Amino acid sequence: MKLFYKAGACSLASHIVLEESGLPYEIEAVDLKTKLTASGADFSAINAKGYVPALQLDNGELLTEGPAIMQYIADQVPAKHLAPLADAMARYRLQGWLTFIGTELHKNFSPFFNPAASSDWKAAAMANLDRRLAYVAKHIDDKQFLLGSEFGIADAYLFTVLSWARHIDLDLNKWPALVAYQSRVGARAAVQAAMKAEGLI
Numbered sequence: 001m002k003l004f005y006k007a008g009a010c011s012l013a014s015h016i017v018l019e020e021s022g023l024p025y026e027i028e029a030v031d032l033k034t035k036l037t038a039s040g041a042d043f044s045a046i047n048a049k050g051y052v053p054a055l056q057l058d059n060g061e062l063l064t065e066g067p068a069i070m071q072y073i074a075d076q077v078p079a080k081h082l083a084p085l086a087d088a089m090a091r092y093r094l095q096g097w098l099t100f101i102g103t104e105l106h107k108n109f110s111p112f113f114n115p116a117a118s119s120d121w122k123a124a125a126m127a128n129l130d131r132r133l134a135y136v137a138k139h140i141d142d143k144q145f146l147l148g149s150e151f152g153i154a155d156a157y158l159f160t161v162l163s164w165a166r167h168i169d170l171d172l173n174k175w176p177a178l179v180a181y182q183s184r185v186g187a188r189a190a191v192q193a194a195m196k197a198e199g200l201i
Helices: 011-021 066-076 088-113 119-140 153-162 176-186 189-197
Strands: 002-005 026-031 054-056 062-064
Touching (some): 002 011, 011 066, 011 153, 011 189, 054 066, 088 119, 176 189
16 A cells, blocks of 8 residues: 655654554655645556545555544454444444544644635634544543544544644643643554654654
């Protein structure tokens, strides 16, 4: 498998899950401005959506969208418990978290990386982030990870999104549970390996 990524972007979550899985994989960086990959390929011809992550499977098929990619990887290695399989309700809770992180957190960070975003848009997004992060902090205050005691794919996604806070002057220290969570997840060997491979640490 090959993961197309941009260092530190949402594709980091898929990269972390690949590393956690223990499956063989390759990575190739993408310049999202020029739409060229590190090897000089036209990324738009690989993924018509034009953004990362994109996972090229061994059979040549392409998977896009982080939550779908992460669930696919998790399902290849059920013994790793990266996503619930047998417990349907737990799987629905996972879906709920992936959707929440994608729509309520990820998308509210987006204006701060968009040069065209107005100050009003950014202010509204920051207010949304403040409310949503307070909710997450309360949820994980007495838990190791989002779904309980085991690290899973939603944690890879949340860790990645929370790592953007330092780029937009969002101080996570007002939520000690989030700071502790980031430290806990960030110390994992797979997270360290993915971040090193992307030149983030």
